[in-house]
Amino acid sequence: MNVGNLVLVRLLGRTREIAVRRAIGASYAQVARLFLIENALLGIAGALVGLIVAVALLRIVRVSAPPQLPRVDALGHAGAPIAATACLALVATLLFGLVPSLIVSRTSSYSALRSDARTGMESRSSRRTRRWLVSLQVALSVILLTGAGLLVRTLERLQSMDLGYTPDHVSMLSFTGPQSVLKTDEQIHDAGKRVVARLEATPGVVAATPIESAPFKGKSFYIMKVAPAEIPPVERDHYPFVGFEFVGSSYFRTFQVPIRRGRAFTSSDTKGTEKVVVISEALAQQLWPNGNAVGKQLRQLRDNDVWTVVGVASDTHFRELRNVSPVVYFDWDQIDPFWNGLIAVRTTASLTTMLPRLRVATHDAHPDLTLYDAMTMDQLLDRPLSQPRLSALVMTAFSGVALLLSGVGLYGVMSSAVRCQTRDIGVRVALGATPRAVRRLVVGEALGVIAAGVCVGTVGAIFAGRLLASQLFGVSPLDPASLAAASVLLLVIGACAAYSPSRRAVQIDPAEALRAE
Numbered sequence: 001m002n003v004g005n006l007v008l009v010r011l012l013g014r015t016r017e018i019a020v021r022r023a024i025g026a027s028y029a030q031v032a033r034l035f036l037i038e039n040a041l042l043g044i045a046g047a048l049v050g051l052i053v054a055v056a057l058l059r060i061v062r063v064s065a066p067p068q069l070p071r072v073d074a075l076g077h078a079g080a081p082i083a084a085t086a087c088l089a090l091v092a093t094l095l096f097g098l099v100p101s102l103i104v105s106r107t108s109s110y111s112a113l114r115s116d117a118r119t120g121m122e123s124r125s126s127r128r129t130r131r132w133l134v135s136l137q138v139a140l141s142v143i144l145l146t147g148a149g150l151l152v153r154t155l156e157r158l159q160s161m162d163l164g165y166t167p168d169h170v171s172m173l174s175f176t177g178p179q180s181v182l183k184t185d186e187q188i189h190d191a192g193k194r195v196v197a198r199l200e201a202t203p204g205v206v207a208a209t210p211i212e213s214a215p216f217k218g219k220s221f222y223i224m225k226v227a228p229a230e231i232p233p234v235e236r237d238h239y240p241f242v243g244f245e246f247v248g249s250s251y252f253r254t255f256q257v258p259i260r261r262g263r264a265f266t267s268s269d270t271k272g273t274e275k276v277v278v279i280s281e282a283l284a285q286q287l288w289p290n291g292n293a294v295g296k297q298l299r300q301l302r303d304n305d306v307w308t309v310v311g312v313a314s315d316t317h318f319r320e321l322r323n324v325s326p327v328v329y330f331d332w333d334q335i336d337p338f339w340n341g342l343i344a345v346r347t348t349a350s351l352t353t354m355l356p357r358l359r360v361a362t363h364d365a366h367p368d369l370t371l372y373d374a375m376t377m378d379q380l381l382d383r384p385l386s387q388p389r390l391s392a393l394v395m396t397a398f399s400g401v402a403l404l405l406s407g408v409g410l411y412g413v414m415s416s417a418v419r420c421q422t423r424d425i426g427v428r429v430a431l432g433a434t435p436r437a438v439r440r441l442v443v444g445e446a447l448g449v450i451a452a453g454v455c456v457g458t459v460g461a462i463f464a465g466r467l468l469a470s471q472l473f474g475v476s477p478l479d480p481a482s483l484a485a486a487s488v489l490l491l492v493i494g495a496c497a498a499y500s501p502s503r504r505a506v507q508i509d510p511a512e513a514l515r516a517e
Contacts, residue, residue: 047087054085131449137406138453138494139460142486144399146461149482150468150475151392157474158388164316164324165255167377169206171351172214173358174373175341181368185337191366192339196248198365199345202357206346209248210332210339215318215377216384219243219325226328228287229297229306236301242283242326243319246335252278252313254346262294262311265331275334278311283326298328321384322473351376391471406453406490407497414446414501425508435506442505446498447491454487461486 021031175195182188192210199208212222227239251257252264260281269276277298284293298307307330315324332338347354351374362371418425425438465477475482 050085131452134406134409134449135453135456137402137409138450138490139457141399141402141406141490142454142457143460143464144395144402145486145489146457146482147464147468148392148395148399149485150465150472150477150479151388151395153475153479153482154471154473155385155388155392158321158385161317161474163318164314165257165318167381169348169350170255170344170346170377171354172211172375172377172380173343173345173371175343175362175369176372177366177369188339189337191369192341192343193333194365195362195369196250196343198361199343199358200250202361204348204354204357205361206348207250207254208343208345209251209254210246211251211342211344212244212246213340214342215380216321217319219319219323224328225301226283226287227299227301229299231299236299239287239301242328244328244330246330246332246338248332251329251344254344255316255318256346257316258314260312260314261292262309264311264313265329269331270333273334275305275307276310276331277307278313278329279309280313280324280327280329281315282324283328284309284312286326321381388471388473403489403493407493410446410449410494410497411500414442414498415504418442418501418505425505429508438506438508439502442502443495443498446494446501450491450494454490457490458483458487 018031175192177191182191196208196210199205222244223241224244225236225239225241227236231239245251247265248254249265249267249269252259259278261284262278264278265276279287279293279298287293287298288296293309293312296309298309299305300307313327313329316327317324319325319327345354345358355374358374359371362369425433425441428438428441461483462478465479465482469477
């Protein structure tokens with residue numbers, strides 16, 4: 001659309017040239033072919049420049065992209081998309097450049113040759129067409145800006161929300177050992193207990209706990225069906241599956257998960273004592289909505305085991321970043337011997353500083369175990385946040401380009417309008433119009449174009465927001481703040497784009513304008 005607008009402005013300045021060519025015998029096809037060749041050369045040059053810039057930017061992104069950026073490896077195979085984009089740019093240049101060329105090529109040579117400063121070189125229809133092209137650009141900018149606002153606000157909500165635990169200074173340690181030494185589940189379980197105890201005795205370690213699996217694996221990674229023990233067997237099937245975690249006695253201290261009621265696990269909860277569990281607030285509300293869950297008994301329906309609820313913990317975003325799910329926490333020492341090699345530790349210093357001490361502690365606890373991987377919770381959080389960050393970045397970049405093109409298009413329209421209305425503005429000034437009135441005339445016309453685009457774009461943004469609903473978090477697809485911000489920004493850009501043409505209009509000398517023929 002910007003290409004069509006700019007080509008139309010350029011062709012309007014060559015109306016007399018076209019009329020002369022037609023008057024001396026050039027056919028309509030010959031004139032159209034001339035402009036087709038010019039637009040083709042323009043499109044090829046633009047596509048080549050864009051191709052060079054795209055290749056350079058892709059190389060920069062590959063070098064500087066963070067490891068959490070999804071599909072970064074695909075950037076090395078972007079030849080086909082770049083070629084397709086270059087061809088699309090060339091076709092768009094030809095399409096939006098050819099249509100105005102065909103329209104202007106049909107100009108009557110007689111009417112064009114007799115036109116002067118009084119009659120004007122631009123018809124109402126062409127001026128209206130150019131305004132609508134800019135309005136459509138503005139509408140697309142509103143849609144993209146609103147989408148970018150929704151995604152940016154989603155990212156802000158995800159990064160600032162309460163996770164239910166404190167991720168700072170928490171790290172996930174992964175251990176492995178030879179099967180020839182760790183043959184049975186009891187040996188593996190004992191090795192894990194020894195490592196946890198030795199880690200907690202290490203200076204700088206606040207707490208350590210074995211965990212079922214790394215975070216953000218999804219709510220259905222491990223699930224079971226549970227129900228209140230007092231519920232009759234015929235009614236138990238109505239209760240849903242919920243997630244569960246096998247954790248150590250220091251789990252809630254390691255992650256600093258608040259215990260809302262009751263208590264957390266203690267070292268006295270062992271294999272020979274009463275079977276106890278801690279449940280999340282969501283599960284407590286689901287199973288005992290009208291009472292205190294502490295002291296109640298929970299039945300695990302697969303094995304028909306009964307466990308006593310000793311505590312209710314705060315809901316956490318541990319398995320899924322966006323959602324909170326009901327969870328049952330089982331004490332690691334009360335279940336069948338089991339350890340999958342994962343331990344979470346809370347330290348007073350950074351992981352880089354603590355890692356040598358943690359390796360020494362591992363060797364002291366069990367010489368056959370190896371600490372082969374360690375990641376901080378911040379690094380693990382980067383994984384589910386990488387896609388929202390990429391989506392917000394891409395949409396913001398696209399909306400920025402659209403905003404720039406809209407400003408350029410509006411500036412071109414207003415500059416052309418001032419040039420074509422030189423005599424009209426001169427007459428107004430000669431009749432007593434003040435500079436303020438002239439400036440209001442030009443800026444008001446620009447704001448009218450912007451307002452039309454904003455109205456159309458707002459409707460489009462409402463429908464586009466529904467398409468983005470699955471990617472949003474804590475933000476409505478009809479978020480008024482995003483719509484208002486996009487509209488206000490477009491109005492400001494429009495006023496800025498119209499400022500220079502309005503200033504030029506104020507400086508028109510009425511005597512020179514009235515003498516011009």
